[in-house]
Amino acid sequence: MNIDxxxxxxxxxxxxxxxxxxLGSPFLDDLAGRRILVKAECLQHTGSFKFRGAWSxxxxxxxxxxxxxxxxxxxxxxxxxxxxxxGLPSVIVMPSDxxxxxxxxxxxxxxxxxxxxxxxxxxxxxxxRLAHDRDLTLIRPYDEPLVIAGQGTCGLEIAEQAAxxxxxxxxxxxxxxxxxxxxxxxxxxxxxxxxxxxxEPEGFDDTARSLKAGTRLHNGxxxxxxxxxxxxxxxxxxxxxxxxxxxxxxxxxxxxxxxAMALAFQRLKIVIEPGGAVALAAALFxxxxxxxxIVTASGGNVDPAMFLRALDTL
Amino acid sequence: MNIDxxxxxxxxxxxxxxxxxxLGSPFLDDLAGRRILVKAECLQHTGSFKFRGAWSxxxxxxxxxxxxxxxxxxxxxxxxxxxxxxGLPSVIVMPSDxxxxxxxxxxxxxxxxxxxxxxxxxxxxxxxRLAHDRDLTLIRPYDEPLVIAGQGTCGLEIAEQAAxxxxxxxxxxxxxxxxxxxxxxxxxxxxxxxxxxxxEPEGFDDTARSLKAGTRLHNGxxxxxxxxxxxxxxxxxxxxxxxxxxxxxxxxxxxxxxxAMALAFQRLKIVIEPGGAVALAAALFxxxxxxxxIVTASGGNVDPAMFLRALDTL
Numbered sequence: 001m002n003i004d005x006x007x008x009x010x011x012x013x014x015x016x017x018x019x020x021x022x023l024g025s026p027f028l029d030d031l032a033g034r035r036i037l038v039k040a041e042c043l044q045h046t047g048s049f050k051f052r053g054a055w056s057x058x059x060x061x062x063x064x065x066x067x068x069x070x071x072x073x074x075x076x077x078x079x080x081x082x083x084x085x086x087g088l089p090s091v092i093v094m095p096s097d098x099x100x101x102x103x104x105x106x107x108x109x110x111x112x113x114x115x116x117x118x119x120x121x122x123x124x125x126x127x128x129r130l131a132h133d134r135d136l137t138l139i140r141p142y143d144e145p146l147v148i149a150g151q152g153t154c155g156l157e158i159a160e161q162a163a164x165x166x167x168x169x170x171x172x173x174x175x176x177x178x179x180x181x182x183x184x185x186x187x188x189x190x191x192x193x194x195x196x197x198x199x200e201p202e203g204f205d206d207t208a209r210s211l212k213a214g215t216r217l218h219n220g221x222x223x224x225x226x227x228x229x230x231x232x233x234x235x236x237x238x239x240x241x242x243x244x245x246x247x248x249x250x251x252x253x254x255x256x257x258x259x260a261m262a263l264a265f266q267r268l269k270i271v272i273e274p275g276g277a278v279a280l281a282a283a284l285f286x287x288x289x290x291x292x293x294i295v296t297a298s299g300g301n302v303d304p305a306m307f308l309r310a311l312d313t314l
Numbered sequence: 315m316n317i318d319x320x321x322x323x324x325x326x327x328x329x330x331x332x333x334x335x336x337l338g339s340p341f342l343d344d345l346a347g348r349r350i351l352v353k354a355e356c357l358q359h360t361g362s363f364k365f366r367g368a369w370s371x372x373x374x375x376x377x378x379x380x381x382x383x384x385x386x387x388x389x390x391x392x393x394x395x396x397x398x399x400x401g402l403p404s405v406i407v408m409p410s411d412x413x414x415x416x417x418x419x420x421x422x423x424x425x426x427x428x429x430x431x432x433x434x435x436x437x438x439x440x441x442x443r444l445a446h447d448r449d450l451t452l453i454r455p456y457d458e459p460l461v462i463a464g465q466g467t468c469g470l471e472i473a474e475q476a477a478x479x480x481x482x483x484x485x486x487x488x489x490x491x492x493x494x495x496x497x498x499x500x501x502x503x504x505x506x507x508x509x510x511x512x513x514e515p516e517g518f519d520d521t522a523r524s525l526k527a528g529t530r531l532h533n534g535x536x537x538x539x540x541x542x543x544x545x546x547x548x549x550x551x552x553x554x555x556x557x558x559x560x561x562x563x564x565x566x567x568x569x570x571x572x573x574a575m576a577l578a579f580q581r582l583k584i585v586i587e588p589g590g591a592v593a594l595a596a597a598l599f600x601x602x603x604x605x606x607x608i609v610t611a612s613g614g615n616v617d618p619a620m621f622l623r624a625l626d627t628l
Contacts (some may be wrong), residue, residue, distance in 0.1 A: 017434070018337075021332065021335055021357060023332075026395075026422070026423070027422065040604060042583040043582070043584070046547070081340075157548070185492065203592075262618075268357070269356040269584060269614030270357070270583060270584060270585065271579050303580075304580075304625040306626070308622065309620065311622070314618055
């Protein structure tokens, strides 16, 4: 994979994927003691960067009958809307105990939702059977080159927007689950002086530990409110890209993610979810040498109760 | 005043004023039964469109020693930051009972805040004395052509962004206090098929009533949570522009503004204040013939307690 795939994805995305703004606030700069720029991907279609990867994959399909994805969250909504915008049917396999609102939203974006019981059924088996019977193409959430290329289009925008602000050297912190967004960003910014680093929640710091160890490590039993990025281990395709291009990982607590959400409300006027706030939290609360730090605010699909918990930290 | 002044303001603004995104959500379209596009001016520097007018006025000054403004809210912050970015001192005359956070923010943007007791002192007298003694230029909040021109730059952006989405005909609802924003937008969109209409809160519908009556009418004694736009009457300079160019005004309740704030949180991932939500509320809850409605989300400077009231409507 290289930047050519990302530029091709950007060409397919033009006019369909939103160019999200790069925000900042002197209050956040003062708090962190450095300049912070925030790429507001919560303002992307479906409320997260996941729409970029879904659009990239689906727009590259030739003659597909439809698409299928497994997801209880942001990838589901991204695939559902991108498929609808291409006039393709989509099937999303979701656990029956997924939040009712996320199921309703995925349906509202035009997907057929197939529920399964995660204690007794295998989503892979259900997915494979449906894909075979109905000739559907599987869209993987991160270990898929076309998806990685789509996420990378965000990096191309950041490079342009940062340059407009006079910034050509910075650490770029990316909220990291399976690593698709981080890998795409790293490829997009390869050769620039914008260095990508993954940011993760405590207990799900598999990428930070794996980068240190030089091999893919798994997470143990842990809990986190950062549901959007609690994946078991770095991806097979994404990890070698991260190893080659990324700086060391950063890890924040759930409490720090909530505090970053509250500051984004107060100072940037954007709504971000816990998993979309870890990069901002790392920029605010970790020691970073870079004079300028760019962060992704990756998603904003948070329910009011969790948002209230964040506002309580103000 | 005409579009030349707005284009000149846009040229001065380039690289300094944020180009805010034009957002939308299929959920809001379904709810309203028409397409809704939302110009997210809450993402502007200082959290409101007021920065545009302040930048326009201050960037046009020649050899000024400093600036002064009266405001307890968004205009104060806009003038303070725009002055600082020009290396000019600013004095903001604020009532001593203004919210502590707004006073603190205005100071943090570099302004000298002069407090006065609104029961016993006249802010005009204080302001005139300071302006005279220290050779400061007064920046009026709306009845000032350079400020109106600056607010109009938002309209130029809307015309471009709407055209990119294939929209060339729509009603454009603008959150309206003294009418500076509405007048600027109307001038910017004059000659297009984007028709500007003011949106106001109940009890402060002076502009809607004045447009109907053909003369400037005042508000009576009323209360509203929409503090950003509770002005006594349409401006002397702004009203004739509105009369010449605007469609009929729309009026919403405080409760509808809160509900619009909650839907903006849930569907657009932006934070808007009550006064910045009245145009979205009108698009959602009033009968409008236009197939597409563009609204300004004018500001996002809301405290957590008021935001909780909004989220409670979900």
